Amino acid sequence: xxxxxxxxxxxxxxxxxxxxxxxxxxxxxxxxxxxxxxxxxxxxxxxxxxxxxxxxxxxxxxxxxxxxxxxxxxxxxxxxxxxxxxxxxxxxxxxxxxxxxxxxxxxxxxxxxxxxxxxxxxxxxxxxxxxxxxxxxxxxxxxxxxxxxxxxxxxxxxxxxxxxxxxxxxxxxxxxxxxxxxxxxxxxxxxxxxxxxxxxxxxxxxxxxxxxxxxxxxxxxxxxxxxxxxxxxxxxxxxxxxxxxxxxxxxxxxxxxxxxxxxxxxxxxxxxxxxxxxxxxxxxxxxxxxxxxxxxxxxxxxxxxxxxxxxxxxxxxxxxxxxxxxxx
Numbered sequence: 001x002x003x004x005x006x007x008x009x010x011x012x013x014x015x016x017x018x019x020x021x022x023x024x025x026x027x028x029x030x031x032x033x034x035x036x037x038x039x040x041x042x043x044x045x046x047x048x049x050x051x052x053x054x055x056x057x058x059x060x061x062x063x064x065x066x067x068x069x070x071x072x073x074x075x076x077x078x079x080x081x082x083x084x085x086x087x088x089x090x091x092x093x094x095x096x097x098x099x100x101x102x103x104x105x106x107x108x109x110x111x112x113x114x115x116x117x118x119x120x121x122x123x124x125x126x127x128x129x130x131x132x133x134x135x136x137x138x139x140x141x142x143x144x145x146x147x148x149x150x151x152x153x154x155x156x157x158x159x160x161x162x163x164x165x166x167x168x169x170x171x172x173x174x175x176x177x178x179x180x181x182x183x184x185x186x187x188x189x190x191x192x193x194x195x196x197x198x199x200x201x202x203x204x205x206x207x208x209x210x211x212x213x214x215x216x217x218x219x220x221x222x223x224x225x226x227x228x229x230x231x232x233x234x235x236x237x238x239x240x241x242x243x244x245x246x247x248x249x250x251x252x253x254x255x256x257x258x259x260x261x262x263x264x265x266x267x268x269x270x271x272x273x274x275x276x277x278x279x280x281x282x283x284x285x286x287x288x289x290x291x292x293x294x295x296x297x298x299x300x301x302x303x304x305x306x307x308x309x310x311x312x313x314x315x316x317x318x319x320x321x322x323x324x325x326x327x328x
Contacts (some may be wrong), residue, residue, distance in 0.1 A: 001037070011042075048142065067081075160226070164180055233250070253300050
């Protein structure tokens, strides 16, 4: 059987959230072919994944055409899509009806506000009978050579290093003010090493040299092996860190942690009672696109509500997942 998984929502984190479904689909048909259609930045996460037979990449703003081409070229027996804009869901359904095949085209049906998105995907697919009922967390597969390179790149950092990921592609997801510097000072006061990735510069904090996404994933994994902790906002890299086994603390403000949080790690929710948050329609929130918070003039009130002391306490108590099963 040939299965096509379409994830063209645009974010790296979106792809990480669908990975458990990809792996469950492979387990349901171990001798079949599984192709993923996604965007370029995240596609590299699938390069070493034995569950994936092939990866197709769509250019931005050409998603519908990419789906049309994939359907025509592959003639899949089963199509699963997280993506419905540009009538992609209807396109997938119409193709399945025309060829007498299967499609699961709406993984966003009747979403509850307190169920993690990636787990919701899996429960819907299980209800459709295309995967087993076991709910699993995301896994990004790294090769032994990549893991060795990650260990070498972080060898100079002490065990237990706290790795800060301050950056976010959206301003509304950034922890405001100088709180990253305050957190670094508190961690150093605990006797822990502190490092940072990305373009942010924090006085007295080691900045890891730039690398590609898989190289970054390997560094996350290596630090996690040595008791390190990754801390960052609701971003793709932080989800990747959790998916390679690093103890991870995620800071959630505009997104609701019980819906968009990490499956493994610690999720900290700022301002749980925000009246403007829309857990099942986040892109319609008043703050989403321009970080214009109606409750604060200095930054997102939800993330301002997360004090350094709370984040530091989470770092001190988060642990590495007890069971890591490498896929493949």
